[in-house]
Amino acid sequence: MARSGSLRARVSAVRNGQAAVRVAAVGAGLRSGVLDRLAAATESTTDLAVGLGWPREDLLDSLLRVLAAMRLVRPTGNRWSLTRRGRALLEDDVLRAAYEGFADYHVGVYRDIEEQLAGGPGRRDVADKGEVIARLSRMMDPFVYGAVDRELREHAPRRVLDVGCGSGSHLAHMLSSRPDATGVGVEVDAAAAALARTSLAAAGLTDRARVVEGDVRSLVATPEEFDLALVANVLYYLPEPERVPVLRAVGHQVRRGGVVLVVTTTLDDSMFSRHFDLLLRAQEGAMSLPSTELLCRALREAGLEPGQPRRIAPGEPLTAVTAVRH
Numbered sequence: 001m002a003r004s005g006s007l008r009a010r011v012s013a014v015r016n017g018q019a020a021v022r023v024a025a026v027g028a029g030l031r032s033g034v035l036d037r038l039a040a041a042t043e044s045t046t047d048l049a050v051g052l053g054w055p056r057e058d059l060l061d062s063l064l065r066v067l068a069a070m071r072l073v074r075p076t077g078n079r080w081s082l083t084r085r086g087r088a089l090l091e092d093d094v095l096r097a098a099y100e101g102f103a104d105y106h107v108g109v110y111r112d113i114e115e116q117l118a119g120g121p122g123r124r125d126v127a128d129k130g131e132v133i134a135r136l137s138r139m140m141d142p143f144v145y146g147a148v149d150r151e152l153r154e155h156a157p158r159r160v161l162d163v164g165c166g167s168g169s170h171l172a173h174m175l176s177s178r179p180d181a182t183g184v185g186v187e188v189d190a191a192a193a194a195l196a197r198t199s200l201a202a203a204g205l206t207d208r209a210r211v212v213e214g215d216v217r218s219l220v221a222t223p224e225e226f227d228l229a230l231v232a233n234v235l236y237y238l239p240e241p242e243r244v245p246v247l248r249a250v251g252h253q254v255r256r257g258g259v260v261l262v263v264t265t266t267l268d269d270s271m272f273s274r275h276f277d278l279l280l281r282a283q284e285g286a287m288s289l290p291s292t293e294l295l296c297r298a299l300r301e302a303g304l305e306p307g308q309p310r311r312i313a314p315g316e317p318l319t320a321v322t323a324v325r326h
Helices: 007-031 034-040 045-052 057-069 084-091 093-102 105-111 113-117 130-155 169-177 190-202 240-253 271-281 292-301
Strands: 073-076 079-082 159-163 182-187 209-213 226-232 254-265 304-306 310-313 316-325
Touching (some): 034 073, 045 057, 084 093, 093 105, 093 130, 130 316, 159 169, 159 240, 169 209, 190 209
Parallel strands (some): 182 209, 226 254
Antiparallel strands (some): 310 316
């Protein structure tokens, strides 16, 4: 191998390929229902095939043996059961969403890119995978919480607004941190809005929070004078011409002297930033990542005064900007 080519590059390619296979295999185990079924009881391959409606028992057996090689399931006699690692995967919803997302639309954009390069229709991942995207975005929650906590300490808000509230985790965090506060979440995706309501109910916050399904611009006619508005992981889903109107609508909901905290992945030359920008540009609706310069310009045009952009995740272009409404 060393004499016939670049050993380091070939080893790297094989390792990357094996990692891709692992992600795809776990994704198949989740999509097929095999892992979830084994969470309930041990079953034989035949029982699994019948229960899941799969006529190819031989292929199912091969999939199970791949999952066994990954130590997610184990054979005991002629029956299969989950391992501790398999149960941990199913019990960690963010981890599960990561496998679901990266085995699906994150790689699908490259699999199908020739069709789009030839002028084919845009992808509908954002429209059709809103629930998975909302769950996966919780991977960044600890960093978003850090940025939010800074504003909660400095401004002690009594009324908070979460624009594009997704799973509801950010709104729940703000209200749990401020027991005297009330809040509203706004979410355009129906599945994500339902997930947010479930999350808030599970946290015992339904008496202090509500979720509005729709566009934040629909709230402009009835300003509620919030002290703090959070816009996290939202702007890149909007075409660039729509960002200023949306930020202006958010600012309209905030009292004078109140703040709008924007958290977003921004465009730079790192691999994930460029990948995410490609994924967004492949969607229907002219989506793209904003640069920090474009983000601050949009905030100013919306009548808000942005502070200095700051990176909040080590090594990743996750950026927070606090803007004041004067």
